Amino acid sequence: MFSTKFKKLQALPFAMFLALTVFAVNGLMADVASAKEVFAEQAFAEQAFAKEVLAEEGAEGEGEGEPAIEWSQDVFYKDWEGNPLKGPVSGAPAPDLGPNDYNKYDFAPSRILLWVANQQHLYFGSFVLAVPIFCMLIEFIGIRTKESDPVLSEKYDRLAHDLMKISLTAYSWTAILGGVLLFTFITLFPGFFKYMAGIFRPVMHVYALMFLAESGVLYVYYYGWDRMKDDQFLKWIHCSLSVLLNLIGTVLMYLANSWATFMQAPGGIDEQGRFLGNIWHVIHSTLWNPVGVHRILGNIVFGGGIVGAYAAYHYLSAKTPEEKAHYDWVCYIAMFIAIFGLIPLPFAGYWLMKEVYAFRQQMGITLMGGIMAWLFIIQAVMIGLLFFGANSYLHNSMARVRGSHRYMKYCKYMVLVLIVCFTAWMTPHTIVMTPAELKAMGGAQHPVVGHFGVMSAKNTAVNLMITTTIFCFLLYQRANKKITVKWAYIGNCWLTAIFVGAACNIVYLGVYGYFLPANQRVGLSVPQVTTTLTTLFAGTAINISMFKDSESYGDIEWGTQSRVGTYAIFLLAISFTWLMGLMGYIRSAVRLFWHVTEVLRDNGPDAYTLTIGEAGKMLTFNALFVWVQFGIVFWVGSLTGKKKVESAAPQGVPVPAQQQQ
Numbered sequence: 169m170f171s172t173k174f175k176k177l178q179a180l181p182f183a184m185f186l187a188l189t190v191f192a193v194n195g196l197m198a199d200v201a202s203a204k205e206v207f208a209e210q211a212f213a214e215q216a217f218a219k220e221v222l223a224e225e226g227a228e229g230e231g232e233g234e235p236a237i238e239w240s241q242d243v244f245y246k247d248w249e250g251n252p253l254k255g256p257v258s259g260a261p262a263p264d265l266g267p268n269d270y271n272k273y274d275f276a277p278s279r280i281l282l283w284v285a286n287q288q289h290l291y292f293g294s295f296v297l298a299v300p301i302f303c304m305l306i307e308f309i310g311i312r313t314k315e316s317d318p319v320l321s322e323k324y325d326r327l328a329h330d331l332m333k334i335s336l337t338a339y340s341w342t343a344i345l346g347g348v349l350l351f352t353f354i355t356l357f358p359g360f361f362k363y364m365a366g367i368f369r370p371v372m373h374v375y376a377l378m379f380l381a382e383s384g385v386l387y388v389y390y391y392g393w394d395r396m397k398d399d400q401f402l403k404w405i406h407c408s409l410s411v412l413l414n415l416i417g418t419v420l421m422y423l424a425n426s427w428a429t430f431m432q433a434p435g436g437i438d439e440q441g442r443f444l445g446n447i448w449h450v451i452h453s454t455l456w457n458p459v460g461v462h463r464i465l466g467n468i469v470f471g472g473g474i475v476g477a478y479a480a481y482h483y484l485s486a487k488t489p490e491e492k493a494h495y496d497w498v499c500y501i502a503m504f505i506a507i508f509g510l511i512p513l514p515f516a517g518y519w520l521m522k523e524v525y526a527f528r529q530q531m532g533i534t535l536m537g538g539i540m541a542w543l544f545i546i547q548a549v550m551i552g553l554l555f556f557g558a559n560s561y562l563h564n565s566m567a568r569v570r571g572s573h574r575y576m577k578y579c580k581y582m583v584l585v586l587i588v589c590f591t592a593w594m595t596p597h598t599i600v601m602t603p604a605e606l607k608a609m610g611g612a613q614h615p616v617v618g619h620f621g622v623m624s625a626k627n628t629a630v631n632l633m634i635t636t637t638i639f640c641f642l643l644y645q646r647a648n649k650k651i652t653v654k655w656a657y658i659g660n661c662w663l664t665a666i667f668v669g670a671a672c673n674i675v676y677l678g679v680y681g682y683f684l685p686a687n688q689r690v691g692l693s694v695p696q697v698t699t700t701l702t703t704l705f706a707g708t709a710i711n712i713s714m715f716k717d718s719e720s721y722g723d724i725e726w727g728t729q730s731r732v733g734t735y736a737i738f739l740l741a742i743s744f745t746w747l748m749g750l751m752g753y754i755r756s757a758v759r760l761f762w763h764v765t766e767v768l769r770d771n772g773p774d775a776y777t778l779t780i781g782e783a784g785k786m787l788t789f790n791a792l793f794v795w796v797q798f799g800i801v802f803w804v805g806s807l808t809g810k811k812k813v814e815s816a817a818p819q820g821v822p823v824p825a826q827q828q829q
Contacts, residue, residue, distance in 0.1 A: 240442060243767070244435035244527070245449055255436075255444030259366055262441025262768040269359035270772040278356040279774035284790060285345070285352045287749055291470075291794040292342040293424075294463070294748070297417045298471025299335040300386075302505055303328040304410035311403060325397070327498060331475065332390050334805040339386060341801055357772075360763050364427065367437070370447040375423050382416040389413055421467075422460050429455040431764050432755065433527040441767040454527050458520040459755075465513045469554075470748060472506025473741030478802055480737040483729070493727035499737055500565070506740065507558050511637060511704065514551070514630050515697050522690075524758075528765070535758050536623075537597070542780055543754050545596050548626070550747040552590040555633050557740035559586060562640045564733030571721030572647035585636050589629040597621025619682070627693050628678030631700045635670055638704050642711045650719040659714045663707055670703040745794065749787040757783075 241252035263269070272278045310324030353361040365372065389409045396402035436449030443450070479498035486492040525532035534540055563579045566572035598613055598621070609615070619625065642663070653659070677696050681689040757777055763770045778786070 240438035240440075240444060242435065242444055242449065243437060243439055244433070244453070253444075253449075255446055255449075257438070257442045258445040259437075259443030260363075262764065263359050263363055265359045265763075265769070265771045267771070267773075269357075271356050271358070272773070273356075277774045278772065280786065282349075282352050282356060283753075283786060284793070285349045287752060287790045288794055288797070289342065289345040289349045290752065291745070291748070291790075292338055292345055292797075293421070294467040294470050295474055295798075296335055296339045296342050297421055298467040299331050299338075299475070300410060300413050300417060301468060302471060302475065302502075303332050303335075304407070304414055305505075306331075306501070307407050307410060311407060323497075327501065329393050332393070334478070334802060336386070336390055337801050337805045338798075339383075341797065360768070363441070363768060367430070367443055367450060368427065368447075371423060371426075371451065375420070378416055378420050378423065382413065382420060385409060385413045385416060418464070421463060422456070423451075425459050425463065426451040426453075426456060428755070429453045429459050432531075432759055433524075434764050434767055437767065439767070441764065454523050455520065458516065458523050462513070462516040462520050465509045465516050466744075466748060468509030469506050469513060470744055472502045472504075472509065473737070473744050474798060476502035476506060476737040477741040478798075480734045483734060484731070489727055496568075496726045496729050499729065499734070503558070503561055503737060503740075507562075507637070507641065510554060510558060511634055512701075514634065515701075518627075518693055518697070525690075531758055531765075534760075535754065539777060540754055540758060541598075542596070542600075543750065543783070545594055546780075546784075547747065547750055547754070548594040550743050550750065551630070552586075552593055552633075553743040554740055554747070555637055556586060556590070557736045557743065559583070559637055559640050560736040561733050561740070562644050564730045564736065566644060566647050567730060567733075568725045568728040569644070569647040569721075570723075570725070571650070572644075575643040575647060578643065579640075582636050582640055586633055589633045589636075592620045592625050593629040593633070595620040595625070622682075622689075624678050624681030624689055624692070627681075627696055628674055631674045631696045632671065634700050635667065635674070635703055638700075638707060639667055642707055645711055646715070648721045648724065649715055650721060651714050652717050652719055653714055656714060659710055662710055666703055666707050666710075670699050673699050742791065742795070746787055746791045749790045753783055753787065 238257040239254045240257050241254055243252075245253045247253055270278060273281065306324050306328040310321045310328065313324065314321035389406065392406060392409075396406040430450060430453055433453045433455045434450075435453045436446055436451075437443055476499050479495045479502060483492055483495035483499060486495055521532065521535070524535065536544060559582065563576075563583075566576060566579075595617055597618060599617075601609065613621070651659075674696050677692050677699075681692045684692070759765050759770075760777065761770050761775045762768065
């Protein structure tokens, strides 16, 4: 009886994670289905009820001198009939900031100082939010493999523990950077911070309490690791703590995002910036969910890149075969997680841009076709580097897998597809020219190259790049496996049909987009994304199903990764660090001269859009500065001493190559 109950308790972490996933999916589906209208209807009912109550109170208190409650219209939310929602004015209007409301230091502009403080805090916040996700997954895999392979289970558990040790140091560093950011806001932008604090006053204490809760769970999770390690029941409780830790971290991230999304797409206030009594409308702007999903995936890629770079450095500097094998294996785990987040990341970006267009079409035009357009060309270059880095790592990793010679011949074709798609992806719609060149060409759009600058070509290119990466990963999965199932030929035919059909459909939809108006062309991105995701899930499912009773060509020769493949990890980590800063700058700069779009104007001396060169210098500085800090954090985390890496590790655990001869 106890055994049955215990087995049920073992499913507790998975059940909690599944519930969290269900809640997240429900929230996203609600948003996709115009959830704002649902909340608007509820608010409309509350508004009608409040009016009735106020009318009754007004009738009863007539002549008593009580001030009447003022009602005003929301700048964003509307009811079912399309009329702006009204709410009781519950706050002061947005201040008319003047020169005296901005402070400065003599050694640097205020905006630059705030940019550095904000970006550094965001970098470390992304890292400490991503690592617990890794640890949760790795620890869960370790628990599930304990009975079949105790040595591999111990490897997974030790890896998760080591990552949390680094995360603990980074967590303290993040808190310090958060304090620096807070003091920077209060000192340099007191008027703006006072207004924002007044708007978010109802949830400021919630943020503080969630931060304390995350700190408590984090310390119990880390320092209770060894105590809960040996007992199976306590180990599942310990794994459940990782689920709780990620849940709290996600709530914290969404609360922090609400400030940024409110500034870009405000709601819950009137045209004067006065709070209308519904804090959910303030938090749940039209960009809240897409920014949250985009940052979750971005955190996964960023965290995987940082951990991979950390392991790659130790791999290159390892002195013994055991160390090289261990850190080669850690690189593989980190890169697998990073690629897992990288594949759906562009889709989240398209969703975010769709919501930006839905809020203000002019804001979307400014981003994609106005003064921010060339920043998106730079973004395309960085995204291309990410996919090149991921595919380069997978191609070079096949060399250490016995049996991979069967698929190495396809690598050159995949690289060719990536190059062609990357060229189309980074092609601008218009070219910077002198007046004479503009006159000679007959317009700002090149008669040939200009056709590749529209979204039909770019959507096609990025979906083909993602599909190619999926194909490369599936080949890596089956590299050392000899398929023995009876339906192997049929399965390979299905996989071929899926990828060929997906490529044809993506190209067809891209070409068809040139024959549609611009407002209809945008909708073609949905079937293209659906095609790519179908390829991902269907192809992976068929590929894994074919592994049943498969024979192995031999264990992976850990520790033999080429230097080119290792350098690809550094390329991915550094490129994504720079890309994170670029996208943060684009999202912030699109507000132009507004602190809060069309509500609170930025009248500071630094309220101007930087040139591409100036922005590039700051992005590079932020990327270099955070990597110096990560180096310090990794050094501090290593001061506790190194544990001896075990050399005996059967069934795919990192074994030095010479021990397999």
